[in-house]
Amino acid sequence: MNRLDIHKTYKLYIGGKFPRTESGRYYVVNNKKGNLIANMCLASRKDFRNAVVIARKAQTSWESVSALNKGQILYRIAEILEGRKEQFVTELITEGETKKNAQKEVEIAIDRLVYYAGWSDKYQQFFSTVNPVSSSHFNFSNLEPVGVVSIIAPENQSLLGLVSVIAPAIVGGNTVIVLASENKPLTAISFAEVLNSSDVPGGVVNILTGNKNELTSHMASHMDVNAIVYCGKDEKIIKEISELASNNVKRTIFYKKSDWENELCESPYFIEKNQEVKTTWHPTKI
Amino acid sequence: MQKKENNTVFKASWTYDEAPESIDHIQLNEIYNLYIDGEFVKPAKGVYFDTFNPANNEKIASIAEASDEDVDLAVKAARKAFTSWSKLPGKVRGKYIYRIARLIQERSREFAVIESLDGGKPIRESRDIDIPLVANHFFYYAGWADKLEYAFPNRTAKPLGVVGQIIPWNFPLLMAAWKLAPALATGNTVVLKPAETTSLTALKLAEIIHESGLPKGVVNIVTGAGKTGATIVNHPDVNKIAFTGSTGVGKYIQKATAATNKRLTLELGGKGANIIFEDAAIDQAVEGIINAIFFNQGHVCCAGSRLFIQESVADLVIQKLKNRMETLIVGNPLDKNTDIGAINSKKQLQKIEKYIEIGINEGGDIYQSKCKLPKNGNWCAPTLFLNVSQSHRIVQEEIFGPVLAVQTFRTIEEVIEKANNTPYGLSAGVWTEKGSKIFHLTQKLKAGVIWGNTFNKFDAASPFGGYKESGFGREGGLHGLKPYVKFD
Numbered sequence: 001m002n003r004l005d006i007h008k009t010y011k012l013y014i015g016g017k018f019p020r021t022e023s024g025r026y027y028v029v030n031n032k033k034g035n036l037i038a039n040m041c042l043a044s045r046k047d048f049r050n051a052v053v054i055a056r057k058a059q060t061s062w063e064s065v066s067a068l069n070k071g072q073i074l075y076r077i078a079e080i081l082e083g084r085k086e087q088f089v090t091e092l093i094t095e096g097e098t099k100k101n102a103q104k105e106v107e108i109a110i111d112r113l114v115y116y117a118g119w120s121d122k123y124q125q126f127f128s129t130v131n132p133v134s135s136s137h138f139n140f141s142n143l144e145p146v147g148v149v150s151i152i153a154p155e156n157q158s159l160l161g162l163v164s165v166i167a168p169a170i171v172g173g174n175t176v177i178v179l180a181s182e183n184k185p186l187t188a189i190s191f192a193e194v195l196n197s198s199d200v201p202g203g204v205v206n207i208l209t210g211n212k213n214e215l216t217s218h219m220a221s222h223m224d225v226n227a228i229v230y231c232g233k234d235e236k237i238i239k240e241i242s243e244l245a246s247n248n249v250k251r252t253i254f255y256k257k258s259d260w261e262n263e264l265c266e267s268p269y270f271i272e273k274n275q276e277v278k279t280t281w282h283p284t285k286i
Numbered sequence: 287m288q289k290k291e292n293n294t295v296f297k298a299s300w301t302y303d304e305a306p307e308s309i310d311h312i313q314l315n316e317i318y319n320l321y322i323d324g325e326f327v328k329p330a331k332g333v334y335f336d337t338f339n340p341a342n343n344e345k346i347a348s349i350a351e352a353s354d355e356d357v358d359l360a361v362k363a364a365r366k367a368f369t370s371w372s373k374l375p376g377k378v379r380g381k382y383i384y385r386i387a388r389l390i391q392e393r394s395r396e397f398a399v400i401e402s403l404d405g406g407k408p409i410r411e412s413r414d415i416d417i418p419l420v421a422n423h424f425f426y427y428a429g430w431a432d433k434l435e436y437a438f439p440n441r442t443a444k445p446l447g448v449v450g451q452i453i454p455w456n457f458p459l460l461m462a463a464w465k466l467a468p469a470l471a472t473g474n475t476v477v478l479k480p481a482e483t484t485s486l487t488a489l490k491l492a493e494i495i496h497e498s499g500l501p502k503g504v505v506n507i508v509t510g511a512g513k514t515g516a517t518i519v520n521h522p523d524v525n526k527i528a529f530t531g532s533t534g535v536g537k538y539i540q541k542a543t544a545a546t547n548k549r550l551t552l553e554l555g556g557k558g559a560n561i562i563f564e565d566a567a568i569d570q571a572v573e574g575i576i577n578a579i580f581f582n583q584g585h586v587c588c589a590g591s592r593l594f595i596q597e598s599v600a601d602l603v604i605q606k607l608k609n610r611m612e613t614l615i616v617g618n619p620l621d622k623n624t625d626i627g628a629i630n631s632k633k634q635l636q637k638i639e640k641y642i643e644i645g646i647n648e649g650g651d652i653y654q655s656k657c658k659l660p661k662n663g664n665w666c667a668p669t670l671f672l673n674v675s676q677s678h679r680i681v682q683e684e685i686f687g688p689v690l691a692v693q694t695f696r697t698i699e700e701v702i703e704k705a706n707n708t709p710y711g712l713s714a715g716v717w718t719e720k721g722s723k724i725f726h727l728t729q730k731l732k733a734g735v736i737w738g739n740t741f742n743k744f745d746a747a748s749p750f751g752g753y754k755e756s757g758f759g760r761e762g763g764l765h766g767l768k769p770y771v772k773f774d
Contacts, residue, residue, distance in 0.1 A: 131763050133745035141749045141765060235545055242544030246537045248709065249552065249755045277765050279749045280728045282738040
């Protein structure tokens with residue numbers, strides 16, 4: 001007799017825990033043949049707002065983690081993901097990828113984490129300056145995280161795209177609330193399990209599944225979110241985000257690319273986009 | 287001109303004789319036109335507005351009001367000029383910018399006097415701070431023009447196109463320099479609009495730009511009020527807007543440019559925290575407090591308008607601060623003794639007076655310097671409020687005048703919390719003789735510019751700009767190039 005499979009329940013990932021949506025709602029994800037893959041949590045505005053409160057609390061301490069340590073934590077994520085490669089390949093195939101593409105996507109995602117792990121204690125040196133001012137002052141500029149970042153992850157390449165936008169944000173000391181690919185959300189929640197066992201403090205990465213149309217406006221308008229990343233080409237959504245972002249002069253970052261594989265999709269400039277420049281002066285005359 | 291009488295600090299009864307800067311050498315026209323496509327042209331609709339000396343409210347000159355049609359001509363001129371300007375070798379672009387820097391140095395005194403005449407700031411500030419910084423800014427960015435490949439490793443920087451720049455009235459020429467120099471160095475062309483109360487030095491700068499031989503259309507200067515600014519913001523053929531001004535207008539611009547593919551940098555308001563610890567060098571700190579809030583009549587977006595004094599030294603610091611306020615000379619901006627000049631406009635004076643009233647009504651204890659104020663013109667005595675808390679409007683909102691809100695604190699954690707509890711994040715100051723405390727605070731304060739044991743210092747090589755609702759993008763230094771380029 002064939003063994004009966006155990007189906008996995010996919011939930012949200014907020015503050016290092018896996019709660020169901022407070023709204024109790026769900027949506028159905030089917031495969032190409034129209035068969036049920038999973039019932040996903042349909043996250044609500046309140047789920048998002050709860051996640052912002054938790055991300056804000058986590059931000060200060062995450063920012064204070066040493067650059068070396070942050071790099072090691074990112075490397076740890078890569079290690080754990082490598083160990084669970086097959087699961088992610090399977091999930092991507094379930095969602096409709098070919099085996100070849102799924103394998104490639106997971107491998108690049110792992111390598112991308114390693115890439116940003118390496119930047120952790122280097123990007124400051126790349127972007128910071130000592131400024132030769134005319135007066136008797138020591139003056140320098142360095143980067144600081146922008147704070148709490150909303151991310152609307154790419155719809156396709158649901159794992160690689162997700163990793164490609166989360167990694168540069170968190171390696172720079174930000175905390176994030178991510179809305180996963182709506183039609184291919186499985187790997188996002190499985191990636192949350194990887195994060196949860198990789199020494200990433202709870203609240204640094206929070207992952208929601210749900211409806212873009214419903215959540216985008218809240219992610220763009222929340223007054224305690226400092227920046228919003230949108231991956232996609234929908235001009236209507238871009239306009240909506242840009243307008244709502246002006247409520248609190250939120251920074252907007254738009255990635256219109258649809259392919260996250262090539263090397264142009266990783267650089268320290270992606271880290272810099274989620275950073276502020278702080279300039280500090282002190283007299284040198286005694 | 288008011289003379290300084292006895293003061294309680296020095297118990298001396300000296301007075302200062304007037305020491306006015308000569309205005310004989312200043313060349314001003316009665317009428318100023320728009321600078322479009324390398325020519326001074328009359329506005330299409332023939333409308334002019336007056337610019338006044340805020341120290342006596344007398345008219346100085348008539349200024350052209352640019353209509354939609356004029357702005358369109360300016361954008362077209364800039365678009366046309368962009369093709370050749372952006373292709374010029376960086377070395378050549380740099381040489382033009384060096385020329386502009388030199389011409390400003392040669393005529394610096396004239397610029398300083400006009401700046402004080404038109405805007406009300408003390409001649410000491412316009413002469414020693416504003417105008418030298420203007421020349422330095424052009425000098426600094428001139429040198430970048432042929433070195434951009436070193437500014438952005440692994441990327442090729444390209445200019446954006448036509449840049450619309452809208453600048454404020456508090457540092458009129460300096461803000462023009464902050465905007466123009468990096469835009470030109472990176473190969474963009476510009477339509478610049480000065481604030482309506484302070485157009486003169488920008489128009490004198492147009493004369494210098496003309497003399498420098500800069501190709502026509504590369505810089506266009508259009509004058510007018512908010513409506514002219516809105517026309518620039520909404521013009522479909524502008525690739526970038528750089529705005530310095532209030533957070534309210536900044537939010538409007540961010541909304542207006544949504545999904546237009548226009549790049550945007552905003553340098554907006556602030557409510558800077560200035561923190562005095564018990565182990566600070568108190569006398570230096572008091573000078574720092576004065577400079578933080580009363581520099582340029584407090585018309586400074588990065589002013590230290592929220593003072594936090596550690597409880598153990600609060601009485602001492604406040605007494606010294608009051609004494610020092612009594613020695614400040616408020617009066618004729620053109621007098622070299624003047625510390626605090628005229629409030630820039632009647633409208634701004636009304637706004638400041640409204641906030642002073644709000645401060646009193648909300649229960650704050652007001653202290654104002656007992657200086658005599660001149661009869662005509664727009665004046666405001668140096669003012670501080672004690673007995674206020676985080677929830678008071680004069681603690682939360684930007685006043686943009688010589689009004690200081692004073693609070694006390696006990697612990698480092700408390701003051702960091704209070705200092706950061708504002709939607710703004712432009713500047714902050716910390717006063718302590720303990721090095722580790724300075725660095726602890728400079729790391730924890732959420733602001734784009736942090737001054738340790740100093741305040742209100744500026745330099746062409748030093749990036750400036752805010753966190754949160756104080757805007758985004760930086761001006762000055764290497765980081766100031768980025769808002770004017772795109773990568774392949």
